[in-house]
Amino acid sequence: MRNKTVLISGASIAGPATAFWLNRYGFTTTVVERAPELGKGGQAVDFRGAQVEVLRRMGLLEEVRRNQTAMGEQRILDADGRHVFSLPSSFAAGEVEIQRGDLSRILYEATKDRTEYVFGDRITSLTETGEGVRVTFAHGAPRTFDLVVGADGLHSGVRTLAFGPEEKFRKDMGYSFAGFTAPNHLKLDHVGLMYNLPGRGVMVASHRNGAEATVGLVFATDMREVDRRDIKKFLAELYRGIGWEVPKLIEAMWRADDLFFSPLCQMHLEHYTRGRIALVGDAGWGAGPGGSGTGMAMAAAYVLAGELAEAGGDHRVAFPRYEREVRPGAEAGLKQAKNTGPFLAPKTAKGIWLRNQMHRLLASKMMVAQLDKMALKAANVLAPSDYVVATNETASSRDMEAPRPKAAS
Template sequence: MTRTVLVSGAGVAGPSAAYWLHRHGCSVTVVEAAAALRPGGQAVDFRGEQVKLLGAMGIADEVRAHETAMGDQLVLDRAGRTAFTVPARFISGEVEVLRGDLARILHDRTRDYTEYVFGDRVTGLAETADGVRVTFRHGAPREFDLVVGADGVHSGVRAVAFGPETAFRRELGYHFAGFTAPNHLGLDHSGLVYSEPGRSAMVASNREPGTVSVGLFFRGDPRGYGRPDRRRQQELLAEVYAGSGWEIPRLMRAVPDAVDLYFDTVGQIRLDRWSSGRVVLLGDAAWCAGPGGSGTGLAMMGAQILAGELAAAGGDHETAFARYERRLRKPARVGHKNGAGSAGFLVPATPRAIGNRNRGYRMMTGPVSGKLLDHLGYRAANAVRYREYRDRVAS
């Protein structure tokens, strides 16, 4: 009998789960709170074992056709001069693509055999003798054999099945805002990083020469700013970056017109278990690591492992969920370790910390220490090895 699975989240983890679950004979419905796929977003990269996964999914060529082709990134000092250069292979891996492009590729790959429901979300989960009765904000209640929460760091499925986010979240001590702005710097597949104590800006060109992706990292209220509306987000950014040097004032003038402004605290999700009965979490909903934690690649690897273990266990979800978690716990810890150290690079707190970062990375990016940088870049990506599971249906 074909298993029915509800997947919450149509970003990257959700459609990846739909792909692999279908290959193992499941009928999948994906529900997404947004009205449509979200375009743009920050770049995500793949390397090592994760590149094998792209090939196994049959999307490697299309991902490469949309890669950002980013070059090196220059980290600047307070005078706007180059302090050190971060090689492209460290920042962008073997292939890098915008998150929105990747989501569209995965959606297109799965839409012929997956039911996608946009503009709705899970509001209730009630386990029955042989399934889960799911209630939605808008749609009628439905019953599924299993539910996968792949709906990101602020997972609604996790909140319903496990409890409030505050119980599982560890803040990393800084905040992030991202948006697209005009490319007044004339960057061509390259990036710049500028830091002042407690606040930084990363500006990078990619496939659209007229625009740049801007990432703002800043320390602020350690309790976070909650979930402010767009107007308050703009006010907070203006307050935080008031008096900044370099090109910050011109970048800030682009904020009011940015249609893709994203604003959030940066933190990690840590749970003692990733499943509860017939409900299981995947990706950031289960183990969000933060920047540098190889989150996108690990979420896609996790989707393949989750579906494969369900097939290998003959549909015994308790056994499958336990095996899935055993395979991914160590890689998730590696990602957490990488992410926990991200603040020192992205947003040094003091002038001394900025100087120490610059000196340290100048040494690491030199010809003698290049292998160390490669090790750091591949450590999280190769923490879990790609392993094939036998398919139940044609892909």
């Protein structure tokens, strides 16, 4: 097998998932992560349909279920904080939901014995040669790898170095998201609440740890108005004067040490590979919330490793097939996530009313099956194939344009 050494940038989810499958096929993997340690907590991520099958094939499904949020319904509130209607758990939490930090830890534990992890460092340059990729780091000594995988998220450093600046691919959605942990003063028990005023949304939920609640703020914004030097002050001003429980939540935000803030945006790339470098997950097609990003990233990691193994490590054969396999699923996620901002924070009172009327109907007993079917459709676009590891001769002789038959979803 050729191209056996693979450097992966990013130790959150897509990176360790890629390492997991490459390890299984006999590749030697190194993961570099700029953070000093694994992330903890974070927002919940969910899996459904074919994405659950990927977890099963990894042998991690039961461990994920042991750590799942077991999240229940999402209750929609009116401007006075009164319960209007509920969305079923399957709408937001899929078949199984887990906090991002818990999933990251599970993947790390499953790969640490066979993968070299380098924390507190990052890639600073990538130079392709005839034999591999010469990589320099912010702190470590330069090294050469056969292949490099960018699994370092929406603002990928690998993508910038290999494909160009983020502005070439980025499409802003006109909304931003902020999240943090707060005391569960509402005493929520595996339940989520959604509260809206025009252009501003507040989501609060509590699941496994009953003492804590996760808070999400979604709001329409012009990024030119955002003071990045003091995000907490900006958010406090934006949500000032709002009723319900918002003042207590903002008060808790001032004490939170895990505040996350990001504009909602998407990445649209013509190709996910270039030379000896490939992108997986948000680095290649960041869809944003509602785009089934985590499940899609883990399915794509499975495909990338499987294609490389079948091609005997020949990236010239494997990478085009990888792109053809994952693009339909990536595009489905991008399309699915386009309306996340308008759904979570409609800009007008009429928009909130229309959103509520439409989803009240979809959440009815008569329509809930159709709602689940809609959610599954995008998740099942990339169904896991059965990979058969081929010899170099077999892989090289295979028609590179021939589509692979899919497993039934």
